[in-house]
Amino acid sequence: xxxxxxxxxxxxxxAVRDWGHEAMRPAGLEADRLGSPLPVDHxxxxxxxxxxxxxxxWCPGESSPVRRGAAVHAMWLAEEGAYWDRGVMVANxxxxxxxxxxxxxxxxxxxxxYLGPFVDPDRPRWACFAMTEPSAGSDAxxxxxxxxxxxxAWVLNGAKCFIGGASRSDWLLVQATLDIRQGRNxxxxxFVEQGTPGLxxxxxxxxxxxxxYESTSFTLQSCRIPLENLLGGESQxxxxxxxxxxxxxxxxxxxxxxxxxxGMGRAALDESLxxxxxxGLIKRERIRDRIECMSRKLRSARLICLRACWLVxxxxxxxxxxxxxxxxxxxVSQQAAGLGLEILGQVAGTGDHLIxxxxxxxxxxxxxxxxxxxxxxxxxxxxxxxxx
Ligand SMILES: Cc1cc2nc3c(=O)[nH]c(=O)nc-3n(C[C@H](O)[C@H](O)[C@H](O)COP(=O)(O)OP(=O)(O)OC[C@H]3O[C@@H](n4cnc5c(N)ncnc54)[C@H](O)[C@@H]3O)c2cc1C
Numbered sequence: 072x073x074x075x076x077x078x079x080x081x082x083x084x085x086a087v088r089d090w091g092h093e094a095m096r097p098a099g100l101e102a103d104r105l106g107s108p109l110p111v112d113h114x115x116x117x118x119x120x121x122x123x124x125x126x127x128x129w130c131p132g133e134s135s136p137v138r139r140g141a142a143v144h145a146m147w148l149a150e151e152g153a154y155w156d157r158g159v160m161v162a163n164x165x166x167x168x169x170x171x172x173x174x175x176x177x178x179x180x181x182x183x184x185y186l187g188p189f190v191d192p193d194r195p196r197w198a199c200f201a202m203t204e205p206s207a208g209s210d211a212x213x214x215x216x217x218x219x220x221x222x223x224a225w226v227l228n229g230a231k232c233f234i235g236g237a238s239r240s241d242w243l244l245v246q247a248t249l250d251i252r253q254g255r256n257x258x259x260x261x262f263v264e265q266g267t268p269g270l271x272x273x274x275x276x277x278x279x280x281x282x283x284y285e286s287t288s289f290t291l292q293s294c295r296i297p298l299e300n301l302l303g304g305e306s307q308x309x310x311x312x313x314x315x316x317x318x319x320x321x322x323x324x325x326x327x328x329x330x331x332x333x334g335m336g337r338a339a340l341d342e343s344l345x346x347x348x349x350x351g352l353i354k355r356e357r358i359r360d361r362i363e364c365m366s367r368k369l370r371s372a373r374l375i376c377l378r379a380c381w382l383v384x385x386x387x388x389x390x391x392x393x394x395x396x397x398x399x400x401x402x403v404s405q406q407a408a409g410l411g412l413e414i415l416g417q418v419a420g421t422g423d424h425l426i427x428x429x430x431x432x433x434x435x436x437x438x439x440x441x442x443x444x445x446x447x448x449x450x451x452x453x454x455x456x457x458x459x
Contacts, residue, residue, distance in 0.1 A: 072381050080144045084151045091155025094118060099156030102283035103428050108275065109162050109283050111239050116164055116195040125164035125196065127189035129174060129182055142323075142383035146330045146376055153334035157432060158283030160331070161235055164195035168235065169244035171323055172200065172260060176303040185242055185262060199240045201231040205288075208233075209445050211246075212255035212314060216291060218247035224295040225261060227269070232288035238273040241265055244302065245291065255314035260302040269294030280431035324440055325393040326379035329400030332436040333373045336404030339429045340365045343411040352414065361410045368403040375399055391453050398446035401437035408433045 076084070098115045102108060109115060119125060152160040166173070166189045173186055188196055207213040216229025227247055237243060243263045250257040263270055272290040298305070344362055347353040353362075379392035408430040412419045419426045437443045452458070 072378065074377070076147060077140060077144070080140075080147050083144070084147050087148055087151040087155075090122065091152060095152065095155040095159045098162075099159045099283050100425070100428070102158065102162075104423075106282060108285040109159070111195070115159070116162075119163055120192060120195050125189070125192055127166050127170060127186040129170075129186040129190070131183065131187070131190065140384050142326070142380035143377065145327055146380040149327045150330040150334035150337070150373070150376075153331035154338045156283060157331050157335055157436070158281040161281070162284035164192070164197055165189065166196075166198045168200040168324070169198055169260075172244060172302065176260075176307065178304045180299070181262065181302065181304075188241065197236045197240045198242050198244070199234050199236045200244045200246075201234045201237065201289075202246045203231060203233050205230060205232050209442060211318070212258075214246060214248060214258065215251060216245065216247040217251065218249055218259060218261060220298070221295070223298060225298060225300065227261060227263065227291040227294040227296065230288065230290045233276060233286045234289065235284055235286055237287035237289055238275065238285060243270075258314040261296060262300040262302065263291070263294060263296055267294055267296060278435070280428070280433075280435045322390065322393050323383060325397035325446075326376045326383070326389070328436065328440050329372065329379070329396035329398075330376040332397075332400035332404040332433060333369055333376060335429055335433050335436065336365065336369045336372075336400075336407035339404070339407040339411040339426060339433075340369060342426050342429070343414045346415050346418070358414060361414055365407040365410050369407060372396070372399045372403045391450055394441075394446040394449045394453075397441065398443045398450070401433070401443055404433040404436060405430075 094115060098109060098113070116125075149160075161167075166186055170186065173182060177185070185198070189198075202211055202214065204214050204216060206215065214229075216227065216231065218225045218227050220226075227245060229247065231237070231245070234243070242265065245261050245263050246258055247261055248257045249259060269292045270289065271292070272288075274288045276286045276288060278286055340362070343365065344353075347358050347362065352358045375392060376396040379389050379396040382389035382392055408426065411426045412430055415424065415426050418424060419430075421427075441449075
């Protein structure tokens with residue numbers, strides 16, 4: 072395994088660093104202080120688009136847009152972006168979470184229709200993946216949103232919650248079941264375009280952290296969509312249509328989430344180090360001990376994220392490493408923010424310091440895309456040879 076950073080990746084990381092310092096961190100602090108997501112017309116999004124963000128990695132006419140070393144490259148960028156502000160990173164325009172599912176399972180027509188507008192977007196555009204429901208979070212197999220065929224349409228009914236960017240998305244990839252009694256095997260993903268009658272009741276949730284992006288609940292009430300809006304089409308093999316492949320989207324993303332958490336922990340470390348140096352606290356052994364602890368744990372977690380991404384690039388299984396990267400990254404970033412709060416003491420307690428924001432933001436990293444407990448359940452089952 073190669074531990075070095077490719078020069079092209081290094082260059083891209085440096086560009087994110089400049090942009091993060093200049094625009095991401097200030098936008099994240101602004102949203103946190105206002106307690107609401109960056110509005111759609113915030114100048115940050117237009118500037119982000121102008122610097123080349125918000126694009127799809129899909130290349131029309133190319134069967135596989137995935138380039139060599141793509142996962143490791145993405146990991147380094149994720150860590151650096153989240154160092155500056157993870158909430159803003161997710162708020163960024165682009166096809167986001169559902170892009171991987173569309174690339175892996177979408178028909179050519181679906182890629183053209185839904186990813187096409189993200190090739191060279193005329194304005195900031197968003198898309199989202201809607202799995203979670205009020206009564207189905209960790210147990211994603213328990214979703215109750217139904218899809219029933221009625222003549223030339225699918226009719227969707229249900230409720231979703233905590234969906235990133237739902238009210239501003241051009242389209243939503245909605246997970247629904249064809250038959251609740253059949254559990255996970257009957258799940259499918261559907262494109263629902265914004266403005267479709269029956270899609271509505273958007274309500275932005277109140278969150279403790281990661282406030283720059285909206286997490287939104289909504290309902291689908293007799294929402295009719297064309298038959299061709301079934302991801303992958305009706306002719307796709309059943310083995311590729313259901314729950315398992317939706318979960319693969321999350322598996323690929325887990326080390327990236329772990330890396331983002333490491334980036335946030337690194338921000339807490341730098342903030343603490345800066346404060347300790349400035350105030351002279353660094354002369355104290357027990358302060359240096361905390362700094363060392365933060366650094367050691369963050370570096371270890373980064374190595375596991377790197378390993379998990381390297382396995383993706385090698386097209387080798389990474390279930391264990393992906394869950395370990397997600398669980399450990401989120402855990403050590405929370406520890407780093409907690410230790411930082413202790414070092415800054417009263418200064419952190421005023422509620423208007425980056426370290427306090429990081430403390431709230433890192434907690435959310437243990438929840439998104441599969442909680443820490445769920446990652447540990449997955450690893451334990453893998454260890455004893457049980458199916459996932
Ligand atoms: C900021 C944010 C953004 C999000 N974005 C999206 C999004 O874009 N799209 C989307 O679909 N979802 C999204 N979610 C939802 C997220 O995926 C769920 O919150 C997560 O899966 C946990 O589900 P839950 O909140 O319902 O908790 P629950 O599943 O109710 O779990 C509650 C607690 O019980 C624990 N637990 C549950 N089952 C077990 C078990 N078997 N063993 C041990 N412990 C267990 C959990 O770890 C947790 O601590 C987002 C959530 C947040 C906070």
